[in-house]
Amino acid sequence: MSQLLRRLGLRANPFATLSAELEPDIDQYFIRPPYYRYVNERGLRCQTFILFGERGSGKSATRLTLKNEGWKKIQNNSENAALPVTLDDYSEILSRGIRNVAVGDFVRRVCFLTVEAVFVWLAALSSSDREVFVDGLDEDETKLVVSVIREFYLPVPELARRVSTRQALELLNQAWRLRTRLWAEHRWDALISVVASIASSIGRKVADVDMPLEEHVGKLVGSPAGKGVDVSIFARASLQRVVDFVRLFGFNGIMVLVDKVDETPSTDKSAQATAELLHPLLSNTQLLEIDGLGWVFFLWDKVNDLYSDNGPLTVRLDKISNTTIRWEVSSLRALIAQRLQYFSDGEVQSFSDICDGHIDAEEAVESMISLAMSSPRELVRIMDTVLREHEQVHDDSNDTPLVSLASIEGALDRYVSERVKEIYKPEILRQVIRLNQMTFVNKDVQARFRVNDSSARNRIKKWEDSGVIVHTGSRRAEGVATAGGKPAFQYTVIDQRVRRILDREIHLGEQFEFDFDEDEGEESDGEEGEGEDN
Incomplete structure (x- = not known):
């Protein structure tokens, strides 16, 4: 494509990737719609916020842009800069299955990621700048730092730490341009060793002091499913502790960016499972109101209804600032x-x-x-x-x-x-293309497919559930007096891609050719209804 791009005056294809994570400069050309102002203001102030959006609506691009802006404030030595921490890997949290996820799992993971983020930031500094922060800690501050490292960082196996640290280094590299030769050459193993040495050097400062796990951490670790104990008290204490930890290094607080909750093997195809995964955290509003700790959630919009007052997983959304992505x-x-x-x-x-x-x-x-x-x-x-x-x-x-x-x-x-x-499933496309009507009622389906009222209703329900059509009102009954006859539900093909296929009679291949044999044996789940009520 290089010849075409040169002819068009482009140095690269601006539309080559569909994943925001593969666009290191995305903050340079990310469009900031009105909703972004709310996300940005609250995130950088360490205040909790939920951004709902459809898949593909720009949630991850928003998260990456916010993360980069947070790191730029740090790089520019801005006052009240928050430490960006990204939570987008839930393998450890889901290690015991989605039914056993508890608030303690989130707390331990976020505390680990926070300590790691501080170490990665220190690794990006020059040796002299790094020493200013490390050597400037007094005895009490050093004990706090070491206790947090021992409680939340070192218990994670070294191999897991190395994998996580590399991901954190790559994220920081996108926002904080080429700090050293090692960064420029992407020598991640060498940088991971720097991070490990920082942790060791700080730990050695009080190696002779007996520092057992704090009680609240023991509770979190000892009750992995969060049962039989009020974990919330200890979870809040742990989070407050890591806020104090980051403030020792000049940060105003922590900005936790929670993304890709619906992209795990357990949640990929289920809004219900996605909602269940986060429910232990979102239902505990006290953890969302800690001074200096802001959670910014980037969530699939399908979970919104599940968290409503009438939903199966109640969350006090009235107490959590939130908005939904709308693109003009x-x-x-x-x-x-x-x-x-x-x-x-x-x-x-x-x-x-x-x-x-x-x-x-x-x-x-x-x-x-x-x-x-x-x-x-x-x-x-x-x-x-x-x-x-x-x-x-x-x-x-x-x-x-x-x-x-x-x-x-x-x-x-x-x-x-x-x-x-x-x-869409092949059978959905075959049927909608065979019907070949942008707007229709039940009787149109009956006539086209030679099925009864209930079978037509069942078929329409499948189309509606798939999202290819929507109910758009009613049509007055035909052939009867105005005072009689029940109006028929009217449906419209809402997917513009399917409408183009119908308009232009685009052939999708033999697999999508309709065969009347697939109607054989199709019966309704109940008795035929009276009149045309669907």
């Missing part, structure tokens, strides 16, 4: 422009700059945003498809022209064809 069209337009500007060093200002003069670029962008269903991730995927389609169309050309309308339309057709197969 203007912000999504800016997303495309900002990436193009960054990856062209300002030479390309908008999508129209890489299109030929016959294209209405604004209309093309509107179409792409519509197909992306207002998802930043999907919009990036579409833009990448457009560039690749254009390259393929002109693969044999010596001089690749600017992006054409044919390339855009071909890319959008390819995108919808590939994406819907990833999102």
Whole structure:
């Protein structure tokens, strides 16, 4: 793609990856919609906040941008800088199964990550700067530091510490540019050894002092499932202790960034399991109100209803500041422009700059945003498809022209064809395509598939559960007097990708050809209803 990118004035593909973690400079071109202000203000002030959002809505990009801004404040020696701590790996917390997760599991993990973050930060300093902090501790401060290290850091096996430390170093490297030659060369093993030596050198300062585990830590460790003891008291004491620990090194407090809760093997396909994993922590509001400790949660929006007052896992959301990601069209337009500007060093200002003069670029962008269903991730995927389609169309050309309308339309057709197969089960797509109506009622389904009322209702319910259609009102009964007849529920195909397939009669392959034989034996779960009530 290098020839195409050069022709378009780009040094790299601005849309090459769908994972924010693989974009080290994402804070340079991340669009900051209105919701970001709330996240930023509360996070940097060590105040708890929940950001709900659909998958692909930009939660991880927001988290990485906030983390980077936090580290930049530290690098610039800003007053009241919070220490960013990222919690996005739950393997240890889930080691006994999701049913046995307790608040103590979160506390121990966050305390470990906090101590690790301080050590990684110290490793990024020059030797002389590091000595200022380490040698400047008085006896009582040193005892606090050593006790926290012994209680929360050293009990973790060395191999696990090394793996975790490498991840922490890589995260810091994104935000804190190339501090030393070792960082520049990504010699992580050498840097991990530096971190380990820092822990050892501090520990040796009071090696002759008998410092057993504090009572609250013993309670947390001795009651792994959090049963038979009021763990909350000891959990709060432990968290307050690590806040005191980080303040000894000049930080105002701790900003815990909790992300990817729905991306574990136990939670990937279940909003219920995702909600259950965090419930022990979110239901304990006292742990969310510790001075100097702010939890910033980036959560799948499907867990919101499960935490409501009427939900199965009650959480006092009225006591926790929260908002839901909403992307305006203007912000999504800016997303495309900002990436193009960054990856062209300002030479390309908008999508129209890489299109030929016959294209209405604004209309093309509107179409792409519509197909992306207002998802930043999907919009990036579409833009990448457009560039690749254009390259393929002109693969044999010596001089690749600017992006054409044919390339855009071909890319959008390819995108919808590939994406819907990833999102929906084949039987759902076969049936909706066979119906071939954007808006319909139960009788339309009965007539098209030659099934009874209950079978049609069952089928519509599956489509609705999949998210391809939504209930959009009622349609007056046909063929009866105005005073009689029950209105029929009306449904509309809501997924714009499926609508494009229907509009343009895009062929998805033989697997998606409808066969009436699949209706054989399909019966309702109950008796047929009276009238057309669904």
